[in-house]
Amino acid sequence: MLVVKYLMAAFDLHTITRSAASDRFPRHTCAELAPPPVPKHRRPKQVSEMPKPTPVEDLIIPPQDQKICGTICICQMTAVLSCVAIVYLTVAIYMPYTRAIASGIDPTPIMCTTTRAVNKENCDWGSCGEWCLSKTSGACIQIYVNVRKNGTSLLLAECGSAANKTCFGIDQENARKYHCIRDECRNLTGTFNCTEGKCINITDAFECAFRETDPPLKCSGRRGKITCIDVHGLFSCNRGTCRKIRTPYNCDRRCVDIPTRNKNVIVLSGDRVFLARCAKLAKEEDSEVVWTDSGEEVLMLSCHAVHNGSSGVVAVDCINAALLPRNDIADLTNFTYLQYLYTTRATPNRVIAPLEVELTLANDSRLMINLEGCVNTLADECKEFLKDYGRDGTDHNAKARFPCFYTENSPDTVVARFDLDATYRHFMVALVLPTVLVVVSCITLMLCQKTVEVGDDAKMRFKGCTGGQADMQMHPNDPVSPL
Structure with a gap:
């Protein structure tokens, strides 16, 4: 009992002592002990620290490595392509140029x-x-071809009432072709120009006069395509039965209504007919008058081209000049009759333009x-x-x-x-351009060989820019390996 009372008394004494100490020394939290916050307008400005740039010599891949590599690749590619171009141009440009110089043309x-x-x-x-x-x-x-010297270029002066007439023939490229092997010749009717079993209808464009024909070929029926598989020549057909026209025959273009009224100059130029009323004709080179209108004759010429010039109408390369009485031509005519008059009725005149046979070379x-x-x-x-x-x-x-x-x-x-000046220009361009590219590329590659070295890190640098590389390299006695 005494022990219990003693313990209780001791506990009460400890409690009283602790309470007195708490009143004398109050306890504070961490927040109460922290200094008061500073207002924002009184806070000092913080300066952000910029990272220092890494020196060029400390970079793992030096900046000049890619530039050097790209330069070498471009130069190598240029040199190779230029050499290939020189080989090709030898056949395409160089050899033709030497042959053109030595040809004597x-x-x-x-x-x-x-x-x-x-x-x-x-x-x-x-x-x-x-x-x-x-x-x-x-x-x-x-x-x-037949080769001849150039004809006379004439100037048609004081011309009026000019007219052009083009006598179209058959366009071989776009005309419909009848293939006999496909059994397309079974119903042919008219005049056909055939080549190796392919026939073109020329009935609307030409009028053919003939006397004799070969035995008929039946392009219709069961064996029609076999019979006419290789027909060749001019044929007169009627419902698939064709007869080859034998020579001699004459086919003239159906070119009608050529206006010849009040025209005294007629120029034939291929499929074109030029007509005009002119006062005189003169040579273009020296202006020598070679013909003057008398009112009773019509001048006919065969020229390569007719175009308008500064002094009048110019007819280029004219040959076979001929004079025809004015009464032989009506107000309207056709191409066939015009050709007939030109070749049979007209009188040649060598003073105006020479004959073709006199100019022939080969x-x-x-x-x-x-x-x-x-x-x-x-x-x-x-x-x-x-x-x-x-x-x-x-x-x-x-x-x-x-x-x-x-x-x-x-x-x-x-x-x-044949243009010797153009050939020379092409030769110079083809010679200078690839040669310069090869020389420049090779010189650049030689400079790279002398000024560029490869370090232990397998990167390319210029020899003058390798000072910092020695500091980066590890020596065998270093305690830490770079790997």
């Missing part, structure tokens, strides 16, 4: 007229090939597009060339007549394109 053009265009299966030469790197082989087209000469007989553009130039220069009159249209070039030592071959 007169740069002054003369005139050529196509006489025939031959389609050959195996040929040793062709008028035009699409790729000069491969020799002409297999099928090709060979064009033959017959049946080979025509080539250039000295090589080929082009390298791969732009279907030969297709257009053969279309324009291959008109030999077999389709009863006007023959092609064009300027050409030849050499006196070899008149059996002529070229349609």
Whole structure:
């Protein structure tokens, strides 16, 4: 009992002592002990610290590495492509230029007229090939021409009442073709021009007069397409039964209503007829008057082209001048009768324009597009060339007549394109440009070899910019390996 009382008394004493100490020394929290906050307008401004730039020599990949690598790649590519271009241009430009210089061709053009265009299966030469790197082989087209000197260029002075009449023939490219192998010739009626089983109707454009024909071919029926599979020539057909027209025959274009009233000059230029009433004609080169209108004659000419000039109408390359009595021509005529009058009734006049036979230099000469007989553009130039220069009159249209070039030592071959000045310009550009690119690229690569080195980190640097690299490299005795 005494022990219990003693313990209770001790507990009461401890409680009293603790309470007295709390009253004497009050307890505070962390928030109460913290200093009071400073107002925002009194706070000092904080300066953000910018990171220091890394020195160039301390970068892992130096900035000049990509530039050096790109420069080397561009120079190598330029050098390789320029060398390839030089190899190609040797065949395309350099060799043709040397041949043009040594050919001896007169740069002054003369005139050529196509006489025939031959389609050959195996040929040793062709008028035009699409790729000069491969020799002409297999099928090709060979064009033959008559070569002559230039005719007279005339100035038609004081002209009035001019008229133009174009006598259209058959457009071989766009005209409908009847393929006998497809049994399309079973109902042919009219006059047809056939080539290897393909027939074109020329009834509306030409009027053909003939006397004799071959035995009839029946293109209709069960075996019609086999019978007419390879028909070739001019045929007169009636409901699929065709007869080949034998030579001689005459096919004239149906060109009517040509106005010849009050016209005293008639110029035939291919499929075009130019008519006018002129007071006089003079030579263009020296203005020498060669004809004056007398009111009783009509002058007829065959010219390459007719165009308007500064002093009047100019007729270029005129030949076969002829005078016809005015009473022989009515107010309206057709192309057939006009051709008849020109060739049979008119009287030649060599003073105005010479005859074609007097100017002829060579017959049946080979025509080539250039000295090589080929082009390298791969732009279907030969297709257009053969279309324009291959008109030999077999389709009863006007023959092609064009300027050409030849050499006196070899008149059996002529070229349609020859421009020595343009060839020289192309040669200089093709020689200087790739050569300069090769030289500049090689010099740049040599400079890179002398001024660039590769460090232990496999990066390229200029030799003058490697001072900081030594500090970055680790030595074998270093306690820490860079890897």
